[in-house]
Amino acid sequence: xxxxxxxxxxxxxxxxxxxxxxxxxxxxxxxxxxxxxxxxxxxxxxxxxxxxxxxxxxxxxxxxxxxxxxxxxxxxxxxxxxxxxxxxxxxxxxxxxxxxxxxxxxxxxxxxxxxxxxxxxxxxxxxxxxxxxxxxxxxxxxxxxxxxxxxxxxxxxxxxxxxxxxxxxxxxxxxxxxxxxxxxxxxxxxxxxxxxxxxxxxxxxxxxxxxxxxxxxxxxxxxxxxxxxxxxxxxxxxxxxxxxxxxxxxxxxxxxxxxxxxxxxxxxxxxxxxxxxxxxxxxxxxxxxxxxxxxxxxxxxxxxxxxxxxxxxxxxxxxxxxxxx
Amino acid sequence: xxxxxxxxxxxxxxxxxxxxxxxxxxxxxxxxxxxxxxxxxxxxxxxxxxxxxxxxxxxxxxxxxxxxxxxxxxxxxxxxxxxxxxxxxxxxxxxxxxxxxxxxxxxxxxxxxxxxxxxxxxxxxxxxxxxxxxxxxxxxxxxxxxxxxxxxxxxxxxxxxxxxxxxxxxxxxxxxxxxxxxxxxxxxxxxxxxxxxxxxxxxxxxxxxxxxxxxxxxxxxxxxxxxxxxxxxxxxxxxxxxxxxxxxx
Numbered sequence: 001x002x003x004x005x006x007x008x009x010x011x012x013x014x015x016x017x018x019x020x021x022x023x024x025x026x027x028x029x030x031x032x033x034x035x036x037x038x039x040x041x042x043x044x045x046x047x048x049x050x051x052x053x054x055x056x057x058x059x060x061x062x063x064x065x066x067x068x069x070x071x072x073x074x075x076x077x078x079x080x081x082x083x084x085x086x087x088x089x090x091x092x093x094x095x096x097x098x099x100x101x102x103x104x105x106x107x108x109x110x111x112x113x114x115x116x117x118x119x120x121x122x123x124x125x126x127x128x129x130x131x132x133x134x135x136x137x138x139x140x141x142x143x144x145x146x147x148x149x150x151x152x153x154x155x156x157x158x159x160x161x162x163x164x165x166x167x168x169x170x171x172x173x174x175x176x177x178x179x180x181x182x183x184x185x186x187x188x189x190x191x192x193x194x195x196x197x198x199x200x201x202x203x204x205x206x207x208x209x210x211x212x213x214x215x216x217x218x219x220x221x222x223x224x225x226x227x228x229x230x231x232x233x234x235x236x237x238x239x240x241x242x243x244x245x246x247x248x249x250x251x252x253x254x255x256x257x258x259x260x261x262x263x264x265x266x267x268x269x270x271x272x273x274x275x276x277x278x279x280x281x282x283x284x285x286x287x288x289x290x291x292x293x294x295x296x297x298x299x300x301x302x303x304x305x306x307x308x309x310x311x312x313x314x315x316x317x318x319x320x321x322x323x324x325x
Numbered sequence: 326x327x328x329x330x331x332x333x334x335x336x337x338x339x340x341x342x343x344x345x346x347x348x349x350x351x352x353x354x355x356x357x358x359x360x361x362x363x364x365x366x367x368x369x370x371x372x373x374x375x376x377x378x379x380x381x382x383x384x385x386x387x388x389x390x391x392x393x394x395x396x397x398x399x400x401x402x403x404x405x406x407x408x409x410x411x412x413x414x415x416x417x418x419x420x421x422x423x424x425x426x427x428x429x430x431x432x433x434x435x436x437x438x439x440x441x442x443x444x445x446x447x448x449x450x451x452x453x454x455x456x457x458x459x460x461x462x463x464x465x466x467x468x469x470x471x472x473x474x475x476x477x478x479x480x481x482x483x484x485x486x487x488x489x490x491x492x493x494x495x496x497x498x499x500x501x502x503x504x505x506x507x508x509x510x511x512x513x514x515x516x517x518x519x520x521x522x523x524x525x526x527x528x529x530x531x532x533x534x535x536x537x538x539x540x541x542x543x544x545x546x547x548x549x550x551x552x553x554x555x556x557x558x559x560x561x562x563x564x565x566x567x568x569x570x571x572x573x574x
Contacts, residue, residue, distance in 0.1 A: 077408035210422055213468070214406030219377055221472075222395030222423045267409040267452075 003264055003271075007278035011059065014285035018055040021292055022046065053187045057179040058288040058302075059281040060187070061247045064194045064239035066280020067273060069254025070261075071201045074208035074269035075232050076137050079262070082255040083240045086140065086233065087123045087147030092244035093175060094151040095119030097158045100171050112174075113189050113245035120241025123147050124233050136215070140229065177248035177303025179288055190242040197238030198277065200231050205270030212269065250303045252310025253280050259317055283309075327352050327385070328476040328507045329374060329398070334382040336366075336373045336531075343369045345531035346382070351509055353475065356502035358518040358539070359511040361528035362552055367511040368403060370528065371478050375400055395423035399472035401479040405465055410454040413445060413464050420471030439471035442497050459486050466494060470501075477501060479510045483517070495521035519543055519558065519565040527551060540565060549573055 019031050026034070026043065033039040034047030068083035075081075084090065099105040099115040130143035155175075162168045207228040210218035219225055243250075257279045258272055265271040284302070287309060291300045327350040336344040344366045351357055359367050373380040375398060376387035386394050399420065407416060417439050421432040440446045443463045448456065453464050466482055477498070483491040491514070498508045499521055512518045518525055519539040527535040527542050529551045535542040540558060543565075548554045556569040 077406075206422060210419060212406075212408045212411060212416065213419060213465070214402065214404060214408070216372070216377060216402040216404070217400070217406065219391075220375055220395060220398075220400035220402075221419065222392035224391055262409070266415060267411045268415060269409065 003261075003275060004278070007275060007282065010282045011278055011285065014282055014289065015055060015059060018058065018285050018289055019047065019051050021289060022051055049184065053182045053184050054179050054288070055285070056187050057182050057190065057246060058284045060190060060194050061179065061243040061250060062253055062280040062282070062284025063277040064198065064243040064280070065250065065253035066257040066276035066278075066283070067198055067201050068236040068240050069280070070258040070269070070272045070276035071204055071208065071232055072236065072254070073258050074204070074211060074272065075228070076141065077211060077214075079259055080255070082251075083236055084148070084249075084251070084254070086127055086144035086236060087151060088120045088237050088240045089244045089249055090148040090151035090155075091123035092116040092120040092241050093249050094155050094158075095122075096174060096245065096248070097155050097171050100174060101158050101162060101167055103167075109183075110185060110189060113186060113242075116245035117189075117193070117241050119151075120237050120244065123151070124237040127233065135229075137229075173301065174248050175303075176301035177250040177306070178291075178299075178301045179247050179284075180291075180299065180302075182246060186246045190246040193238045193242035197235045197240075197242070200235035201239065202273055202277075204228060204231055204235070205273055208269035208273070248303060250284070250306050252306050252314070253283055256310045256313050256317070257283055260313070329509065330383075330385045331374055332383040334370065334373055334380055334384060336369050336378060336380045342531050344373060344380070347528075347531075347533055348382075349526065349533065349536065351476065351507050353505045353507050354502055354523075356498050356508045356521065356523050357510070358522035358525045359509060359528065360513070360515060360518055360525055360542075361534075365528040365551075366531040367528055368480050369531075371400075371480055371509065371511065375478065392423050395472070395474070397474055398476040398478055399469040399474040401466060401469040401477070401482055403480040403484075405458070405462055407453045407461060407465070410452045412449065413451050413453050413456070413467075414440070414449040416453045416464055417445075417467045417471050420468045420473075423472065435471050435473055439467040442470055443467040444493070459490060462486055463490065463494070466497075470497070475506055477506060477508045477510075479508070481511050481513065483512070483514070491517060492521075515543060516565065516567045519567065543567070 020028060030039060030043055034043040035052055037044050065083060072081045072083055072085060073079055095115040095118055096112050099112040105112040126147050127143045131139040159168060159171060207223040210221045210223045215225055258276045261275045261279050262272055265275050287305050288302055291302055291305050294300060329351040331347055331349050333346045333348055334344060335342055335346055347370060361367055372378050374384045374386055386398055389397060414436060418436050421435060440449055443466055445463060445467055462485055469477060483494050495517055498510060502508055522539055525539045525542040526533060534551055535547055543558050545557045548556050553573045554569055555571045555573055556567060559566045559568050
């Protein structure tokens with residue numbers, strides 16, 4: 001309960017900080033009135049068209065990645081699992097790259113996120129085909145690795161064959177991940193899917209708790225493994241697919257956040273779900289604030305900063321685990 | 326009334342049957358020992374009876390919907406998995422998952438009873454993953470007890486426990502049976518099986534080779550035929566004792 005309150009307070013504070021940050025310094029009262037559409041029309045425009053989409057997307061993408069990371073770790077009973085493991089983010093990236101490469105993205109604003117989403121769903125279909133609806137967790141990981149590898153290879157192929165240096169440039173930058181310069185239509189596209197995927201993932205708590213005893217133990221407690229696996233796949237595909245579609249590939253959130261919060265949740269997978277959603281939102285908001293504060297004029301990419309924060313944090317966690325074990 | 330009834334239960338791995346046409350009934354008050362050499366099909370029989378694997382024939386448990394089945398029978402698998410460093414109390418409370426989650430007090434009471442029965446009350450707030458192997462095994466037994474299902478099925482629950490804990494665990498199973506529950510437990514220690522079970526079922530290559538009172542089942546001829554063991558049961562003042570002498574070639 002206290003964890004929920006402190007995480008919510010943290011997210012709220014970071015939301016306010018992120019909204020207050022920009023070229024024009026605005027006082028908090030103007031910021032809040034601008035968001036709800038009151039006050040100076042210019043301020044309303046700045047808040048609603050520029051800062052709100054960016055802030056909301058950072059929180060949304062972070063929550064999606066944190067939540068699916070926690071669900072994936074709970075399902076595989078492995079703290080090294082992350083949402084990208086099943087190939088959803090790799091495939092979404094491939095879809096985006098194809099949209100950029102073919103010029104579709106330039107012709108139609110939402111072509112890029114829509115293509116990315118389409119490919120994320122295609123990845124899930126392919127995994128189900130490979131692993132079967134009743135396959136165990138090992139076949140699921142192997143199918144995920146195969147799909148990831150294929151998506152990665154095709155992405156490299158697209159870059160390799162790219163005859164247009166501008167497209168190549170754009171692809172490379174897109175793949176670094178960012179929530180800068182996104183519009184309300186990006187938010188409108190991603191929010192319902194993240195909400196849907198998140199709602200599905202949050203129902204998995206009971207089953208993931210039971211999985212602490214292994215698949216046999218959980219099944220004997222009345223948990224259907226087939227249903228759990230399907231919900232996990234579709235929840236992750238919707239949440240992470242939509243997040244990657246609008247923000248590009250942002251790594252480490254799904255890996256590090258559940259790891260950081262696990263001791264605070266008494267290691268219970270069900271509590272870790274919502275905690276990681278809040279924690280992921282906080283972490284990505286903080287990283288996006290850092291992006292704007294550290295090198296405001298150089299358009300530092302969110303994914304790069306996240307990896308720079310995430311990797312040392314992860315090393316520290318490994319070091320702590322080693323000492324503890 | 327029976328708590329488990331199997332009718333010609335058969336499990337095939339490829340074309341060859343691992344469990345072959347097993348029919349049996351288990352009634353309240355029984356503590357049934359499932360014995361047989363390695364590979365006789367003990368684990369497979371129990372998993373199939375619970376509906377955890379594909380089978381032919383009928384099991385009264387697989388007719389039930391998943392959650393009701395979990396209230397009818399608790400299952401203690403052989404592999405002792407504790408995936409996360411949760412507290413012992415949290416782990417034992419997982420046994421209450423199939424029950425109504427609104428019954429908070431009932432849940433806490435059942436968890437305390439289970440911890441008490443396995444002598445783990447002092448461990449309640451310890452992290453389960455930091456305990457020794459034998460202690461973890463007892464925690465997992467307590468988890469199955471907390472389910473408070475009429476039937477408890479346990480797969481080699483006393484493997485790896487110290488001698489006192491082995492006997493204490495089987496005593497708990499005995500008292501469960503006396504309270505009107507039923508227990509089906511697979512065992513390798515034939516002396517303990519003979520002493521603590523009300524009935525033994527001997528499996529040999531997937532078939533029921535014998536089913537009845539312990540001393541009738543464990544005849545010298547069956548020890549030789551099924552276990553390839555020369556030995557006999559001694560009747561002592563402290564109960565039966567298996568004297569194993571040699572392996573038969």
